Amino acid sequence: MDSSVLPARKRVLVTGGAGFLGSHLCERLLAGGAEVLCADNYFTGRRSNIAPLLGHPRFEAMRHDVTFPLYVEVDEIYNLACPASPVHYQFDPVQTIKTSVIGAVNTLGLAKRTKAKIFQASTSEVYGDPETHPQVETYRGSVNPIGPRACYDEGKRAAETLFFDYHRQHRVRIKVARIFNTYGPRMLPNDGRVVSNFIVQALTGQPITIYGDGGQTRSFCYVDDLIEGFVRLMDAPDAVTGPVNLGNPHEITVAELARHILDITGSRSELIRRPLPADDPMQRCPDITQARTALNWEPRVPLREGLTRTIAYFDHLLSAKATLSAEELGEVAPAEAPEVRMEHSGVRLV
Numbered sequence: 495m496d497s498s499v500l501p502a503r504k505r506v507l508v509t510g511g512a513g514f515l516g517s518h519l520c521e522r523l524l525a526g527g528a529e530v531l532c533a534d535n536y537f538t539g540r541r542s543n544i545a546p547l548l549g550h551p552r553f554e555a556m557r558h559d560v561t562f563p564l565y566v567e568v569d570e571i572y573n574l575a576c577p578a579s580p581v582h583y584q585f586d587p588v589q590t591i592k593t594s595v596i597g598a599v600n601t602l603g604l605a606k607r608t609k610a611k612i613f614q615a616s617t618s619e620v621y622g623d624p625e626t627h628p629q630v631e632t633y634r635g636s637v638n639p640i641g642p643r644a645c646y647d648e649g650k651r652a653a654e655t656l657f658f659d660y661h662r663q664h665r666v667r668i669k670v671a672r673i674f675n676t677y678g679p680r681m682l683p684n685d686g687r688v689v690s691n692f693i694v695q696a697l698t699g700q701p702i703t704i705y706g707d708g709g710q711t712r713s714f715c716y717v718d719d720l721i722e723g724f725v726r727l728m729d730a731p732d733a734v735t736g737p738v739n740l741g742n743p744h745e746i747t748v749a750e751l752a753r754h755i756l757d758i759t760g761s762r763s764e765l766i767r768r769p770l771p772a773d774d775p776m777q778r779c780p781d782i783t784q785a786r787t788a789l790n791w792e793p794r795v796p797l798r799e800g801l802t803r804t805i806a807y808f809d810h811l812l813s814a815k816a817t818l819s820a821e822e823l824g825e826v827a828p829a830e831a832p833e834v835r836m837e838h839s840g841v842r843l844v
Contacts, residue, residue, distance in 0.1 A: 598657065742793045
């Protein structure tokens with residue numbers, strides 16, 4: 495076949511591409527035949543997440559902060575750049591909201607110029623502490639605009655506004671996903687999220703810290719399932735703009751999650767209680783009817799299976815701690831981060 499008529503490879507920009515979700519997405523896009531440009535400022539992203547990709551002929555990584563414009567030629571943009579755990583986004587709340595808002599302006603401007611299709615990683619936090627349960631995309635949320643989490647919650651809400659304004663005013667092709675709690679390999683050990691906290695505490699023999707009475711609920715989606723949802727939304731017809739909830743509709747309490755992790759690890763860590771943080775939602779569960787109908791998507795990895803894979807990742811990470819840098823372990827963290835000691839207790843998977 496004449497090489498001059500071969501279709502051009504799709505060139506995709508992933509902002510936040512060295513992060514937990516971004517690195518998995520980069521792998522998936524490469525597997526699908528795309529050329530991938532990963533942009534990350536490495537605040538919460540890790541070079542180790544993308545190290546296996548650096549020798550790939552269709553992968554390129556660059557240090558870049560989305561609060562500054564990026565001048566590249568691309569066909570698609572996945573905008574994932576923003577710290578997503580309270581420990582990190584509350585460390586510099588002004589920078590967090592700038593990343594969401596100015597980052598949206600810059601990536602949308604790039605999409606407008608290049609006529610690229612653009613995906614926004616929004617969040618279930620736009621629903622705040624919800625008064626509707628489960629949460630449907632038409633629910634407008636109950637968010638405290640002046641609380642300690644507002645830099646993230648309101649930043650993502652403003653980003654959604656910008657995406658739909660660019661869509662209406664400039665005909666930019668947009669895709670907006672509202673991501674619910676996601677877990678899996680490459681989460682940072684010290685990011686303050688409940689899954690990583692519990693796993694590290696169980697593996698190191700520390701007490702498992704439960705905030706509140708443990709009755710608050712979450713819905714946990716394994717990372718591979720979420721990335722499948724990203725790709726299906728991006729590949730859907732242009733009329734499917736979202737916002738679309740992507741998450742697991744199976745709801746469990748935080749206390750139940752702790753019991754699962756203790757059981758899988760065989761840890762004898764005790765449970766201790768601490769006060770619930772300000773504005774922490776009591777319920778979080780997605781209605782994924784739209785994802786099922788428009789994308790033919792729903793999570794497939796059972797919680798126990800996903801937790802087992804994630805625990806194996808952390809078990810290996812902690813066992814290899816002596817040969818890894820603090821940056822690779824995620825220990826270069828804000829001073830306000832809750833202490834989670836990293837010494838491996840010798841607990842092994844059962």
